[in-house]
Amino acid sequence: MMIYAAVALSLAAGPGWTDDPSGERTLWAWTATQGMEAWAANGDIADITEQGGTVRFRTTGGDPILNLRSRFAVPATPWQAIELRLKSDRSGFFEIFWTDTDEGEYDGFSQARSLRIGVSGDGALRTYRAFPFWQNVGRIIKLRVDPFGGAKFELESIRIVETPTPEAATMTAGVLQIPVRTLSLQGVDGVPVPSGIRLRQRTPDGYGLAAVSTVDAFSMPYVTVKLTSTRVTRASLVFLTDRRNGLLEMPFAVQADGQPHLYNLDALSYPDWDGRILAMGIRPGSKEGGEIVLHGLSVGAAPQGPPDVRITSFDAAEALPRVGGTVRLIARITNVGGTKASNLAVAFTVNPKSGARILRSEPKRPSSLLFGQEEDIVCTASFPRAGTYSVTARVVLPGGRTVSRTCRLTITPRPSVARTGYPPPPVPARGKIDVGVYYYPGWRTAGQWAPIARFPERRPVLGWYREGDPSVADWHIKWAVEHGITFFAYDWYWSDGGRSLEHALHDGFLKSRYRKELKFCLLWANHNPPNTSSKADLQAVCRYWIEQYFHQPEYYTIDGKPVVIIFSTHRFRSDMGSQAVREAFDDMRAECRKAGLPGLYLIACVGGDATEPATAAAEGYDAVTAYNWPGLGLKGGEREAPFADLLTPYAKEWQRTIDSGPLPLMTPILAGWDSRPWHGDTALVRSGRTPANFRKHLEDARQFIQTHPDRTLPVALIEAWNELGEGSYIEPHREYGFGWLDAIRSVFVGNSPHVDLTPADVGHRPPQVDVQAVTTGRWDLSRDGAGWDSGMNLAGFRVVEGGLQARSTGHDPAFFSPPMQFSAAGARRIRLRMKLTATDGSRRDDIAQVFWTTPTSAASEAASVRFPVHIDGEWHDYAVDVGDHVRWRGLISGLRFDPCNRSGIVVVLARMALEP
The missing domain is CATH 2.60.120.260 (Galactose-binding domain-like)
Structure with missing residues (x-):
């Protein structure tokens, strides 16, 4: 958030110490009746008046600020609250900043010392209280209040309150x-x-x-x-x-x-x-x-209670099982109790009258399960005819207690088609409105698929496919164009010259048989580190686009101009300033014209700030859109709300966007949001998404486009084809099959009959990734990748003689292991063999870092170890001690390895092993 120099206004703050009968004490307070002498407001706050015991004002920009100019001294404790009394005509969040110092870039204020208070837009005067829990600051000497933009307010008072300290448990x-x-x-x-x-x-x-x-x-x-x-x-x-x-x-x-x-x-x-x-x-x-x-x-010091075995998931391994074959079902069991679970028995049952049969299960009896340990039990079943069946998995614990879970699956008829062994040619269906879909290229290794495998309802019809194979792209193309989709907007990554995640586009789409049926464009996912954007960098990226993409006949254009969507307008603005952004865009368009193109059509992702559409116009964008707005309509700190409750706020945001600036809108649509695979139980969840409410969302978008022809592009843009980790996906999958694609076809093309084919129908098996967790903790990388993959800031990832090779393109390069289930007690050190060579020939020492994850935690600095490495073009063996680290414990589910801390380093990793 930008912090601007304040414009002085008059406002007086009244410090003081008062008591009330509840045991609370007011440590500091300001009320509107005291006037406007000690505060300062920046230029994004206008029309400040005092009337009827409140201060009235409106916010006009994206970063309004009220800065307290007077000082006070309040010793900080955990049980103090900040209280605001105000009214607003729009819902949003106030940010309150506090500090114990005047030192620093923003006069002591920082995002780390702030809190957000949700404010209702119902126009009623309300009291809002939040506890900052600022106990480790020492003392508080000043405050800053940042209202949200695009609203009118009446502010009556602000105070700091000391509440009674609760009695401590012992x-x-x-x-x-x-x-x-x-x-x-x-x-x-x-x-x-x-x-x-x-x-x-x-x-x-x-x-x-x-x-x-x-x-x-x-x-x-x-x-x-x-x-x-x-x-x-x-x-x-x-x-x-x-x-x-x-x-x-x-x-x-x-x-x-x-x-x-x-x-x-x-x-x-x-x-x-x-x-x-x-x-x-x-x-x-x-x-x-x-x-x-x-x-x-x-x-x-230890988990409590007896063994407690649960079946966390139970579903078919095939997304859309057909009649005439066997079906594998997988039950994942885990022990969440405080002691080891042993002597477990697992049984699978079906209704014998249905004609279904359980053929076998593996293993017959699971191994003992420690706290947090998981195991998959697989059964194979046959079903005689099309219909819906129920299969029940039961785990019997010692003493006779039983845990069960039932899977309902629908067996569908197998279409009568030739078994060609490859995706049949598409039969495109077109409508009057173009339909684009964002495509996330993140699905080629076990480590990438493993979080999704914990949510079997998301399993694609293609299975855990190895993205980048042309046959995978051909299935995607076929299904997309047969349901009215015009183009894919590939998430595309470039940071200061380094590129990543190009395999889906370069190795898949551009080498596919049916690429001519589907258009494509780029979504530059430029959520890059600060100071990575410049005129030179934008000129370089534009030249790369021209050389690689813009002359491809399938590239999506508007008015003949190749379309590029920019994810973060803020990144450019923060690094360069708005005027330089506009100048850089002019240079990029000139570069395109020099290459024989009519120009370049740039679309800005906006949202959350009412000023963004106008700012985008000033910076030289041609249109606006969004990647997603999943938080619309939430109350305060809600982390869960129905997907259906998102539809009306989305329509209002479309309207607000076109009302807030002169640029046309490429109307964004959200297919859902439930990011638990990425963010665990901290995730925002928009629950209850179905093809029916998605269809209503599509109908709203179609009507909005049709009723605003001068303010919108004739294009609907959906997030996303396969954001499986975010919970926004329309790709055919286990839970709803082709339901999402059929909704698109129905709304934008019509309800003409069609047949949706799967790989099994034509005898094709797309290349698959094995997502089973490894238990050895030892990898010889000199022959193959062994499930390891490159992450951010690594380019040219491949297996060469000697090991895995990649070149660092930023200051935070990373390799990721395949999914694991390894007891931390079995290893006290990590041994690895590696060679680091600087592309400029220099020799120096650097720092590498190993991170680890558990079934309940992501990679973090707290669960990592740093160690020195040598950049000298020579092989070195390193031993990294982890056994004494307080967070090296329980089950290790994955490793992340950062081989160095600088760009321009060729890394060759020969082996990695967890050792006693």
Whole structure:
């Protein structure tokens, strides 16, 4: 966020210490009746007046600021709140910044010392309170208030309040038990019940919190929660630490079956679990109205409770099984209990009257499962005819307790077509409105597919395909054009000259048989590091586009000009300034004309800021669109809301976008949002997406385009074909088959009969990736990649004599291992052999870094080890000690290896091994 020099206005702040009967004390306050003498507003705040006991103003730009010019001194504690009383004509978020210093780029203010307060746009005067949990700052000396743009406000008061300190829970027998009925509740209603307390979330970001004593994060790494839920599927542990500001959150999935369950949370899997824990509590859901019964909350050195085996998923391995073949079904089981689960028995059953039969299962009896360990049990079944069947998986634990899960699958008739062994030629269907779809090129290795495999309903009809194969591209082309899709907008990556993830376009689409049937363009995914954009860089990227893409007959154009969509207009603006951006675009268009093209059609992704469409016009873009707006219509801190509730806000955002600037809109459409594969239980989830409500979204877009022909392009742009990790995908898949594509065809082409074919129908098997987790922890990379892949800032990834080779193109290059299931106790060091050679011939030392992930945590600095390496063109053996690292524990599910910390280095990695 930009911080501008303030324009002085008059405003007086009134510091003071007052008490009230509730035990709260006002430590500092300002009210509108005190006038406007000690604040300063920047140019994005206008029409400031005092009237009726409030300060009235409106925000006109994208970064409005009210900066408190006077100083005060408030000793910071965890139990202080910031309170605002105001009204607004539009919903959004205020940002409140605080600091203990005047030093720094922005006079001491930073994003790390800020909080967001959700404000309602209902025009009612309301009190908003939030706890900054700024306890490790020391003292607070000044504030800054950033309203959101494009709204009118009436501000009555701002104050800092000290609330009573809760009584701290204490340790008993090595376990700290928190009396759940003593939680201090904020935005949550609590009613005591015999087994604990019933908690109902009144606001999306509500929580209950209790002070604790003598909890060292590293020696007390397991939190155990016991609760009952009938509707809530996600709750959160919340906590405070002396190492960080803010209320920290550890979400976890909840079983909504009305039965009490124990949840053991491996807190060290979360980087924020650090230092001394000051308070702990619970957020009873992820949206308003969430309700649970909390029976217990404790923290200790080990997980608690008996073995607790659960079936986390059970579904068919084939996305669209046909009549006449066998079907594999996979049940994934895990132990979430505090002790090892042994002597388990698994059985699969079907209704014998249906004619279905279970043929076999593997393994017959699973191995013992430690806490957090998983195992897949596979059964093979046959189904005699088309129809819907139910198959039940049961796990029997010692003592007779049974856990079960049922899979319902539909067996469809097999079309009578020739078994050609390759995708048949497409039969295109066209409408009057062009339909584009974003394409994410991230699916060629086991490590990329592994997070999706945990959500079997997302399994593509093509299986876990190896992207970049022309036959995969030909299936995609066939299915797209047969359902009215005009072009793919490939996510395309260039950062300071380095490119990545080109395989789907270069090796797949451009080498496919049917490429002439589908157009393509680029979405430059320029979410790059700061200071990587320049006029020279934009000129270089434009020349590359001209050489590689713009003269291809399939390249999508508007008015004959090749189309490029820019993901982050902010990146250019921040690095170069708006005027330089416009000049760079002029140079790029001139370069295109020099190459015999009519010009270049640049489209800006916008959203969230009412000023962006006008800014995009000033910077020289030709049109505006968006990648996605999944957060529209959310209340406060909601992390879960129905997809259907997104449709009306999307239509309003289309209207607001064309009203906010002169450029035409390429109307963006969202196919869904549920990013749990990428972000785990912290993800935003738009639940309940179906082909029916997606079709309504498409119909809204078609009507909007037709009723605004002068303000929109005759193009609908959908996110996305295969953003499977984000939960925005229309590619044929296990849950809804061709339902999403059929909705597109119905809305934009019509309901004419057609047949949707799959690879199995024609005897074709697209190349597949093995997503099974490896357990050896040892890789010889001198012969093949062994499932390893390159990530960001590595180009030219390939297997050469001696190992995996790639060239670093940035300061954070990374290799990724295949999915793993390896006990950290079995290894104390990582050994590797590697050669680093600088392309400029220089010799120097550098730093490499190994990260690891667990089933519940992503890669983070907290779970990593750095070590020195030599850039000298010679082979070196390195031993990296990890056994004493406090976060090297439990099950290791993956490795990330950053071989160096600079660009222009040729890396050859020969082997990697986890050793005792």
